[in-house]
Amino acid sequence: MPSPIELNLTSSSLSMFEEKELLSKLPSTPTAVSYLSAMQQADARTRNHDNSSVASSPTLSLSPSITASSVASTPTLLSPSITASSEDTTLSEDDENNCLVYPLIPPTSEQVFTTVHTEFGHCANEAYRCISKHDYTKPFEEHTIEEPPYYIFLATHISMFILHLLGYMRDFFGKRFAKSYFAHLMPQDGYAPLNTNFDSFYTRRLRGRMTDCLCQPVTGVPGRTIVILDRQSTDNNYTLTFTGGKTRALNISSYNYLGFSQGHGSCSDAVKESIRRYGISTCGTRLEGGSSELHASAEALIARFVGMEDALVSSMGFATNSTFIPALAGKGSLIISDELNHASIRIGARQSGAYVRIFKHNDMSSLESLLREVISQGHPKTHRAWKKILVIVEGLYSMEGTVVNLPKIVELKQIYKFHLYIDEAHSIGALGPRGRGVTDYFDIPPSSIDVLMGTFTKSFGAAGGYIAGSKTLIDCLRLRGHSGPYAEAVAPPVLAQIIASMASIMGVDLAPQPNNSTFSLSPVGSVVPSRDSAKELLGMVPTSSLPTWMNLPRALADGSEARMRIRRLAFNSRYLHAGLKKLGFIIYGHSFSPIVPLLIFNPGKLPVFVRMMRAYSPPIVVVVVSYPATPSETARARFCPSASHTKEDIDTVLRACDEVGGILDLKHGSGERWGINMVCERAVELVHSVNV
Numbered sequence: 001m002p003s004p005i006e007l008n009l010t011s012s013s014l015s016m017f018e019e020k021e022l023l024s025k026l027p028s029t030p031t032a033v034s035y036l037s038a039m040q041q042a043d044a045r046t047r048n049h050d051n052s053s054v055a056s057s058p059t060l061s062l063s064p065s066i067t068a069s070s071v072a073s074t075p076t077l078l079s080p081s082i083t084a085s086s087e088d089t090t091l092s093e094d095d096e097n098n099c100l101v102y103p104l105i106p107p108t109s110e111q112v113f114t115t116v117h118t119e120f121g122h123c124a125n126e127a128y129r130c131i132s133k134h135d136y137t138k139p140f141e142e143h144t145i146e147e148p149p150y151y152i153f154l155a156t157h158i159s160m161f162i163l164h165l166l167g168y169m170r171d172f173f174g175k176r177f178a179k180s181y182f183a184h185l186m187p188q189d190g191y192a193p194l195n196t197n198f199d200s201f202y203t204r205r206l207r208g209r210m211t212d213c214l215c216q217p218v219t220g221v222p223g224r225t226i227v228i229l230d231r232q233s234t235d236n237n238y239t240l241t242f243t244g245g246k247t248r249a250l251n252i253s254s255y256n257y258l259g260f261s262q263g264h265g266s267c268s269d270a271v272k273e274s275i276r277r278y279g280i281s282t283c284g285t286r287l288e289g290g291s292s293e294l295h296a297s298a299e300a301l302i303a304r305f306v307g308m309e310d311a312l313v314s315s316m317g318f319a320t321n322s323t324f325i326p327a328l329a330g331k332g333s334l335i336i337s338d339e340l341n342h343a344s345i346r347i348g349a350r351q352s353g354a355y356v357r358i359f360k361h362n363d364m365s366s367l368e369s370l371l372r373e374v375i376s377q378g379h380p381k382t383h384r385a386w387k388k389i390l391v392i393v394e395g396l397y398s399m400e401g402t403v404v405n406l407p408k409i410v411e412l413k414q415i416y417k418f419h420l421y422i423d424e425a426h427s428i429g430a431l432g433p434r435g436r437g438v439t440d441y442f443d444i445p446p447s448s449i450d451v452l453m454g455t456f457t458k459s460f461g462a463a464g465g466y467i468a469g470s471k472t473l474i475d476c477l478r479l480r481g482h483s484g485p486y487a488e489a490v491a492p493p494v495l496a497q498i499i500a501s502m503a504s505i506m507g508v509d510l511a512p513q514p515n516n517s518t519f520s521l522s523p524v525g526s527v528v529p530s531r532d533s534a535k536e537l538l539g540m541v542p543t544s545s546l547p548t549w550m551n552l553p554r555a556l557a558d559g560s561e562a563r564m565r566i567r568r569l570a571f572n573s574r575y576l577h578a579g580l581k582k583l584g585f586i587i588y589g590h591s592f593s594p595i596v597p598l599l600i601f602n603p604g605k606l607p608v609f610v611r612m613m614r615a616y617s618p619p620i621v622v623v624v625v626s627y628p629a630t631p632s633e634t635a636r637a638r639f640c641p642s643a644s645h646t647k648e649d650i651d652t653v654l655r656a657c658d659e660v661g662g663i664l665d666l667k668h669g670s671g672e673r674w675g676i677n678m679v680c681e682r683a684v685e686l687v688h689s690v691n692v
Helices: 016-025 032-050 095-100 150-177 197-213 266-278 293-306 317-328 343-352 364-377 406-416 438-442 471-480 492-506 560-582 605-615 647-664 676-681 683-687
Strands: 225-232 241-251 310-314 333-338 355-359 388-394 419-423 451-455 465-469 596-601 623-625 635-639
Touching: 095 241, 150 197, 150 596, 197 605, 241 647, 266 492, 293 310, 293 465, 293 492, 310 317, 310 471, 317 343, 317 419, 317 451, 317 465, 317 471, 333 343, 333 364, 343 388, 355 364, 364 388, 364 406, 388 406, 406 419, 406 438, 465 471, 492 560, 560 596, 560 647, 560 676, 560 683, 596 605, 605 623, 605 635, 605 647, 647 676, 647 683, 676 683
Parallel strands: 333 355, 333 388, 388 419, 419 451
Antiparallel strands: 225 241, 310 465, 451 465, 596 635, 623 635
16 A cells, blocks of 8 residues: 655645646646645755745635555655555545546636545535524515325325335245244243334335435545445345445545534644543543533633533433433423424423423414413313413424524513523524524524523534533523433544634633633533623633633634635525426425435435435435424425535536436426536525525
């Protein structure tokens, strides 16, 4: 295998004349390797001619898939920059998939990138940017369900009936004539079965048909591209064996919304340094020996980021809801939940012992009528007033892609005086001009919300979750929440990733801070800000709030790179959503949502869609969702664009969907339809159109 290569390519010393001369010497279809190598040679000649030290620009990084043979004839300037992995050099070397390895259009000498193209796509065109912000001159985008033609519903139900019929027939005859094969399904004497009959049937007879399309094992960074471990089956997916091969594919399925989950860069450098200083675990719970100064710094930063007084971190996003909701409500309390809330919210509500009522998804009239009923009638048995009414909604719903109607809920909150809990697992970092979630998107003060919950697994490229609210509330949750005494504390490397990514979004104020800082850390990590405006709370973070050993480069410290990521995510999300609708697909969700569900309906088409997208050139990894996450008759593919994708990547996804959707008869949407070439050519116009 070739030894690792380290490249540090600079372009600051190239003059305009030299650049034109350089371009004239390139072949008609230059590759990124030849272009950057020639640019480096010209830069070296200029340095030798001037005999003076020239300040180098930020590192322009090549993809790790470039081999040693590609640049063996090129003199290199070795420096401790990005090291190519010898494992990755064997992937995606064919010309057919070169767009996954390096840009199809080589960068110019003015374009400087500090990321690996396979992890975060190189896109310097400022036209491919957008601001995620609610336009109050237009009505709120209601959740509308577009129905397909009746024959699609009929074919879907017939397909489901045939699948169930064949499955039950195979079970009926198999249990009688092949008892040894079904022995593992029979309950042992004295033991009840672990699974219900339907769960066992669904897993074996329905889900088993598309096992190769689910739980795809991957390796490497889940960035713009991802590497799939190839599998094969010789017994109809009953068992899958690894072939030993790997395939690099375009990743349109991960929650890496802002692209901070990278193997190279300043965030990963901060994580490495935290491992050297703190190890990989604190080996304890928060209320025992698991708290560290990193926990205090992270919680103070989170509180400032979301505009709340205090915050509390948890080592698992699912456990943030399931362990803290029981501490917020109990017997004599009422929890009002959206019908499509996440399972973690449902489990937490059931464990709390509170009475639970459900309202229609994002339907404010349904919520208001329910509030009138429960307030006027009180507890259904005693008719006494409720001790507490807690309304729980999500900022961005993970299966529908819809955004909560926050302005209307806040208006109802002022009338009916209930407590509001918002789960921002998917919206924090992904919505709003500053990435602060739904409050930022709607420009609503965070003080209007009682509890803000979020996770770090999406936009921040880390793990765990947080609860933010008033200091009194958070101090109570530290003691009453089950995560405090029982759950392992968040690991230091995860905290370092959280701090670095979140601080880069906020921007670091390098000016000296006065001694009487508005934010001070208590021994348990709580933070007590002064009663300043929300605008000041959401400002830049003082450098004193970061660990002294964490040094962010200028692009991250001033927030410019994070703002670029937020705008790129908004453009990619809106472009993919609008493009699919113009192509004729039925699409759910908000136009700015980074979750774009494409309705497929027929369960038989789900595995075919996944396999055809994976066989496309370049390969595309997609996720399909059906029962139990969604109703069986509304099966869908769920796309998750991120800031790491370029406009050309979204074009590729649209072209693949257009081709596959035409073959599988998936285009049943209403409205004006465009051709795929028109969609790609008029992308900017489509994104900024008021009729998206």
